[in-house]
Amino acid sequence: xxxxxxxxxxxxxxxxxxxxxxxxxxxxxxxxxxxxxxxxxxxxxxxxxxxxxxxxxxxxxxxxxxxxxxxxxxxxxxxxxxxxxxxxxxxxxxxxxxxxxxxxxxxxxxxxxxxxxxxxxxxxxxxxxxxxxxxxxxxxxxxxxxxxxxxxxxxxxxxxxxxxxxxxxxxxxxxxxxxxxxxxxxxxxxxxxxxxxxx
Numbered sequence: 001x002x003x004x005x006x007x008x009x010x011x012x013x014x015x016x017x018x019x020x021x022x023x024x025x026x027x028x029x030x031x032x033x034x035x036x037x038x039x040x041x042x043x044x045x046x047x048x049x050x051x052x053x054x055x056x057x058x059x060x061x062x063x064x065x066x067x068x069x070x071x072x073x074x075x076x077x078x079x080x081x082x083x084x085x086x087x088x089x090x091x092x093x094x095x096x097x098x099x100x101x102x103x104x105x106x107x108x109x110x111x112x113x114x115x116x117x118x119x120x121x122x123x124x125x126x127x128x129x130x131x132x133x134x135x136x137x138x139x140x141x142x143x144x145x146x147x148x149x150x151x152x153x154x155x156x157x158x159x160x161x162x163x164x165x166x167x168x169x170x171x172x173x174x175x176x177x178x179x180x181x182x183x184x185x186x187x188x189x190x191x192x193x194x195x196x197x198x199x
């Protein structure tokens with residue numbers, strides 16, 4: 001006889017598979033949902049279902065969106081001559097929170113990492129290069145994370161973009177080496193955006 005009913009242990013197992021959620025936190029979340037008013041777990045389940053059903057990638061920048069193109073790409077008031085290249089959709093959110101960047105984005109969905117078997121072909125690099133060849137972009141701001149993978153990706157992109165004659169800049173230091181953009185505060189990100197440099 002099991003001490004924990006199967007639906008409870010299953011939910012604990014599913015929560016445990018999420019990044020940053022260990023068995024104790026998974027158990028706390030599960031037992032919280034058991035005690036919560038009935039509408040709360042149902043609302044959570046519906047939000048998760050809608051996340052999977054409604055979210056798509058923008059066919060221009062590859063950010064997450066419910067409409068294609070996304071609201072950033074569709075906004076004609078944005079600076080269409082600058083594109084900020086980031087690793088993940090969370091990085092777009094972090095930069096947008098600063099209110100200091102008004103250009104477009106391109107989301108790679110990762111970084112070059114030979115140890116993990118991730119090369120340029122596994123990222124949205126080809127789509128970026130096709131976009132740049134259209135001639136509207138005058139500056140590429142490379143905003144990959146300041147870690148080994150992010151630096152390798154930035155250097156690769158700079159080499160690929162150089163023959164096109166497009167200005168390539170990098171976020172200024174100020175972001176901690178080994179850190180992720182999504183955890184940076186708005187002031188640090190603002191300073192990094194203002195102090196970007198040629199590559």
